Amino acid sequence: MNMIASMPLSQSELHSDPGAAVSVRNLTRSFGGPAILDQITFSIAPGEFVALLGRSGSGKSTLLRTLAGLDPAPPETLTVPAARAVVFQEPRLLPWKRVWKNVALGLRMPDAKAKALDALAEVELQHRVEAWPLTLSGGEAQRAALARALVREPKLLLLDEPFASLDALTRMRMQALVASLWQAHKPAVLLVTHDVDEALLLADRVLVLIEGKIGIDTQIPLDRPRHASDPGFSTLRTKLLASLGVQG
Amino acid sequence: MSGFALQRSASGLPAVTTAKAKGRGSWNQRLRRAYVPLGILAIWQAGYALGWIPSQSVPPPSAIALAAWQLAITGQLADNILVSLERVAIGLGIGVAAGTVMALIAGLSRLGEDSIDPTLQMLRTLPHLALIPLMIMWFGIGETPKLTLIALGSLFPIYLNLFAGIRGADRKLREAANTLGLSPLETIINVVLPAALPNFLTGLRQAFGIAWITLVVAEQINASAGIGYLVMNARDFLRTDIIFVGLSIYAILGLLTDQSVRLLETTLLAWRPSFLKDATR
Numbered sequence: 001m002n003m004i005a006s007m008p009l010s011q012s013e014l015h016s017d018p019g020a021a022v023s024v025r026n027l028t029r030s031f032g033g034p035a036i037l038d039q040i041t042f043s044i045a046p047g048e049f050v051a052l053l054g055r056s057g058s059g060k061s062t063l064l065r066t067l068a069g070l071d072p073a074p075p076e077t078l079t080v081p082a083a084r085a086v087v088f089q090e091p092r093l094l095p096w097k098r099v100w101k102n103v104a105l106g107l108r109m110p111d112a113k114a115k116a117l118d119a120l121a122e123v124e125l126q127h128r129v130e131a132w133p134l135t136l137s138g139g140e141a142q143r144a145a146l147a148r149a150l151v152r153e154p155k156l157l158l159l160d161e162p163f164a165s166l167d168a169l170t171r172m173r174m175q176a177l178v179a180s181l182w183q184a185h186k187p188a189v190l191l192v193t194h195d196v197d198e199a200l201l202l203a204d205r206v207l208v209l210i211e212g213k214i215g216i217d218t219q220i221p222l223d224r225p226r227h228a229s230d231p232g233f234s235t236l237r238t239k240l241l242a243s244l245g246v247q248g
Numbered sequence: 249m250s251g252f253a254l255q256r257s258a259s260g261l262p263a264v265t266t267a268k269a270k271g272r273g274s275w276n277q278r279l280r281r282a283y284v285p286l287g288i289l290a291i292w293q294a295g296y297a298l299g300w301i302p303s304q305s306v307p308p309p310s311a312i313a314l315a316a317w318q319l320a321i322t323g324q325l326a327d328n329i330l331v332s333l334e335r336v337a338i339g340l341g342i343g344v345a346a347g348t349v350m351a352l353i354a355g356l357s358r359l360g361e362d363s364i365d366p367t368l369q370m371l372r373t374l375p376h377l378a379l380i381p382l383m384i385m386w387f388g389i390g391e392t393p394k395l396t397l398i399a400l401g402s403l404f405p406i407y408l409n410l411f412a413g414i415r416g417a418d419r420k421l422r423e424a425a426n427t428l429g430l431s432p433l434e435t436i437i438n439v440v441l442p443a444a445l446p447n448f449l450t451g452l453r454q455a456f457g458i459a460w461i462t463l464v465v466a467e468q469i470n471a472s473a474g475i476g477y478l479v480m481n482a483r484d485f486l487r488t489d490i491i492f493v494g495l496s497i498y499a500i501l502g503l504l505t506d507q508s509v510r511l512l513e514t515t516l517l518a519w520r521p522s523f524l525k526d527a528t529r
């Protein structure tokens with residue numbers, strides 16, 4: 001694993017400790033051809049916000065799906081918390097269930113409805129709880145999907161390009177929402193994104209998937225709340241963009 | 249008209265208002281749909297009055313109405329309609345139940361698919377009405393062959409549509425259900441079956457159509473009661489007016505059952521954008 005020089009090495013040792021929320025050891029995955037994920041090893045600390053960058057087709061979704069339990073993996077390569085939740089690029093709400101029922105789906109507790117309504121209020125959807133999902137706007141639907149994930153109080157929140165299909169303004173609002181929800185609930189987060197700025201705004205740490213390996217693993221030592229005009233932002237940005245093959 | 253359109257956009261959901269919803273919206277428009285059929289009836293009646301149409305081959309609407317009235321007051325009309333309705337209800341009930349069970353077995357398991365699907369795919373190419381001679385040889389000319397034919401005819405549309413619906417259930421939604429911790433059975437109940445419901449209702453509508461056609465044919469072969477019996481009997485007495493009464497009843501019953509499936513669709517599929525006409529709650 002080659003790291004950006006500024007990154008303290010002790011950090012990576014810390015990630016292999018047994019207290020980590022996620023730990024991946026020598027995970028390999030291929031679909032018949034060359035390995036998409038090639039002996040990947042990394043871990044995520046409890047409450048840590050990690051962004052995963054990489055070119056299209058580099059295996060980001062494959063890695064996230066493996067962590068979500070949607071793709072198979074040998075058990076010895078993976079330690080993940082049982083309480084996980086996923087938000088995909090599309091909201092994936094069941095169109096035949098009202099919004100709050102979508103959020104409460106699979107909650108096994110007596111006051112599931114109250115919890116669902118609370119979660120919807122947290123994402124500012126209290127006025128749409130009885131709506132049919134297909135009547136929601138793209139941003140609203142994605143907020144409902146976020147509420148559905150958060151209501152499960154996940155120890156690990158997996159986000160696969162959750163803002164990619166939203167317009168720029170809605171995306172900015174959603175990013176702020178995710179930042180505040182993360183600060184309130186402190187799950188470990190793995191955010192897959194194409195957007196370097198998004199990663200720098202939200203994440204404690206950025207991983208870049210290059211040719212099946214974690215090519216870059218770097219801390220983002222910027223104070224929060226962050227802004228693209230912060231000093232240091234553009235240096236990190238240029239560095240990450242270069243690793244993705246783009247001249248910043 | 250424009251006031252009506254404005255009112256709709258004010259409801260906040262103009263985007264999901266479909267052409268269909270608009271087309272059935274106001275009384276004015278509903279009435280407009282009746283103009284042509286009523287006009288045809290008027291010309292028909294007038295053609296008879298002017299002597300253009302020979303009344304023994306095509307009786308005028310007034311004579312058909314009179315024949316219907318006479319059959320109604322003697323109670324024959326209701327009795328025979330009930331007999332026919334009962335045949336459709338029982339035959340369709342058996343066919344829909346069997347088709348549903350088979351589609352669930354084949355749709356929800358590969359083993360089930362391999363055991364059931366090839367046979368049904370072969371059988372479905374055989375027009376079920378071609379079985380009439382066999383049915384008569386096996387079951388005689390009572391109720392059994394009629395019910396069997398109706399059941400057979402309605403089984404296939406249910407099976408084919410529901411099977412396709414179950415298999416077509418969005419894999420992404422099933423994955424989402426998986427990440428929410430739903431068990432396989434819960435996923436079937438919450439995701440797969442609701443996803444297949446629109447297909448099932450399409451199948452049900454087709455099954456109704458086939459059931460009526462089968463009824464018509466089956467009743468004409470041999471029956472001592474039912475609308476078909478009424479018609480065949482009228483033929484023997486050269487009562488074209490009663491034949492027309494029978495035809496109208498078939499048409500009305502077919503229309504009514506189609507409308508009831510539509511109603512079922514608007515109720516059960518209320519979540520679909522095309523049915524989301526007014527407010528969302």
Ligand SMILES: Nc1ncnc2c1ncn2[C@@H]1O[C@H](COP(=O)(O)OP(=O)(O)OP(=O)(O)O)[C@@H](O)[C@H]1O
Pocket residue numbers: 031036054055056057058059060061062063
């Ligand atoms: N089920 C599958 N069968 C075969 N190949 C697959 C399958 N899933 C993914 N792949 C392949 O694995 C590679 C990585 O896919 P993945 O979806 O993880 O990429 P990604 O990094 O998420 O890309 P993007 O940024 O475009 O979403 C791709 O080449 C893809 O074609």
Ligand SMILES: [Mg+2]
Pocket residue numbers: 060061062
């Ligand atoms: Mg992807």
